[in-house]
Amino acid sequence: MSKKIVILNGSPRKNGNTSALVKAFAKGAESAGNTVTEFFLDRMDIHGCKGCFGGHSSRECPCVQKDDMAQIYPAVKECDVVVLASPLYYWNMSGQLRTAVDRLFALEEGDVNLLRGHDRSCALLMAAEGHGFDDVLLYYNHLAEHLRWKNLGAVLAGGNCDTGDIAGKPELEQAEELGKSIQ
Numbered sequence: 636m637s638k639k640i641v642i643l644n645g646s647p648r649k650n651g652n653t654s655a656l657v658k659a660f661a662k663g664a665e666s667a668g669n670t671v672t673e674f675f676l677d678r679m680d681i682h683g684c685k686g687c688f689g690g691h692s693s694r695e696c697p698c699v700q701k702d703d704m705a706q707i708y709p710a711v712k713e714c715d716v717v718v719l720a721s722p723l724y725y726w727n728m729s730g731q732l733r734t735a736v737d738r739l740f741a742l743e744e745g746d747v748n749l750l751r752g753h754d755r756s757c758a759l760l761m762a763a764e765g766h767g768f769d770d771v772l773l774y775y776n777h778l779a780e781h782l783r784w785k786n787l788g789a790v791l792a793g794g795n796c797d798t799g800d801i802a803g804k805p806e807l808e809q810a811e812e813l814g815k816s817i818q
């Protein structure tokens with residue numbers, strides 16, 4: 636059965652290493668009959684969570700803040716798979732991605748938790764200059780566990796600094812295979 640996949644791409648570089656992983660993943664996922672929607676967060680107007688605990692999941696826009704998260708909430712609500720894609724910044728995901736993830740909290744608030752569970756799965760795509768992925772993996776695994784999303788795995792592409800460094804590397808194939816495996 637075809638799945639709806641949402642990719643939250645937290646890289647600021649449209650043609651960077653993370654985006655190359657995203658493209659490869661999407662190619663594989665679409666070849667398996669899935670629908671892929673990518674959000675390039677850096678070009679979107681997304682503000683940090685205000686911590687007001689005033690969200691209501693059942694509202695069309697569940698958050699009190701009105702910005703481009705309004706495009707992401709319905710897509711995430713409807714999707715089967717959420718892919719978090721990011722460069723490694725100081726041993727973590729980029730601020731662009733972390734900010735969007737915090738804002739997803741509004742879907743957990745109100746009468747019904749629309750974020751947690753719901754037979755959703757998740758995957759992680761990351762690029763970095765080095766190989767220090769331990770801390771971000773800990774965060775990602777905690778997030779998946781908290782949200783009760785099935786973890787489909789991670790493609791972690793170390794050794795990539797400049798745009799284009801990832802070209803021809805095996806992680807692109809791994810990302811494509813991960814996409815293809817979603818059915």
Ligand SMILES: Cc1cc2nc3c(=O)[nH]c(=O)nc-3n(C[C@H](O)[C@H](O)[C@H](O)COP(=O)(O)O)c2cc1C
Nearest residue numbers: 646651652653722723724725726763764765795796
């Ligand atoms: C603000 C900043 C922080 C970074 N922190 C790390 C880091 O902690 N570890 C690492 O290996 N690379 C780090 N890098 C390098 C990027 O992860 C690397 O250049 C990556 O390939 C960028 O992905 P992109 O092409 O998708 O933007 C950092 C780069 C920037 C700009």
